[in-house]
Amino acid sequence: MRIEVAKIEQRPIKGDFRIRDREMDSDSTDGFTIKDCRVEYELYRISESELMLKSHYSGSINLVCTTCLEAYDEEVNHSFSLLFTADPAELEGFVPPDDMDSDVQLLTGDVIDLERQVLDTMRLNIPMAHQCRESCRGICPTCGKNLNEGDCDCVVDTVDPRWKDLELFLNKKE
Ligand SMILES: [Zn+2]
Numbered sequence: 001m002r003i004e005v006a007k008i009e010q011r012p013i014k015g016d017f018r019i020r021d022r023e024m025d026s027d028s029t030d031g032f033t034i035k036d037c038r039v040e041y042e043l044y045r046i047s048e049s050e051l052m053l054k055s056h057y058s059g060s061i062n063l064v065c066t067t068c069l070e071a072y073d074e075e076v077n078h079s080f081s082l083l084f085t086a087d088p089a090e091l092e093g094f095v096p097p098d099d100m101d102s103d104v105q106l107l108t109g110d111v112i113d114l115e116r117q118v119l120d121t122m123r124l125n126i127p128m129a130h131q132c133r134e135s136c137r138g139i140c141p142t143c144g145k146n147l148n149e150g151d152c153d154c155v156v157d158t159v160d161p162r163w164k165d166l167e168l169f170l171n172k173k174e
C-alpha cells in the first residue's frame with residue numbers, strides 16, 4: 001500500500017488494508033509472523049512540507065517466547081501517528097504527546113509506503129522480553145525440557161555455596 005506524496009491533500013485520504021501470513025525477521029530470534037491484521041489509516045496534509053499519518057491496526061501475530069522458545073499467538077491492537085516533515089530541523093524539536101504513540105520522520109521520496117510504516121511500528125511495539133504466558137517457567141538449563149509441560153528429573157542444587165563447608169563439617173561429625 002503506497003500513496004503518492006503529491007496526491008495527499010488537506011482532505012484526509014482514508015482506507016484500510018490487511019496484512020496476512022507475513023514473516024518478519026525470520027532469521028533472528030525476535031522474528032514474528034503476522035497471521036492476520038487489519039490496518040486502518042488516515043493520511044492528510046498539514047502544510048507544504050508536512051504530512052500526517054494516523055493509523056490503527058488490530059489482529060493476531062505469532063511470535064517466539066523469549067523464555068521457553070515456543071511459538072505462541074498474541075492479539076495486537078494499537079494506534080499510532082506519524083508526522084512526515086521535509087524540514088530536518090523539525091525532527092529535533094518534536095515533542096510527542098503522552099497519550100499516543102507518535103513519532104516524526106523525514107519526508108523523503110515521492111511515495112509513502114503505508115505497509116512498511118505499519119510493519120516498523122509493529123516491530124517496535126514487541127517488547128524485548130515477551131512471554132507466552134505471565135508465569136512461563138522457561139526451559140531447564142541442564143536438560144532443555146520445557147518446564148511448562150512438567151518438571152524434569154534434574155536435581156537442582158539449592159544449597160548456598162557458603163554453607164557447603166559447614167555441611168561437610170557436620171556430615172563428618174556424624
Ligand atoms: Zn514461554
Ligand SMILES: [Zn+2]
Nearest residue numbers: 140143152154
Ligand atoms: Zn532438566
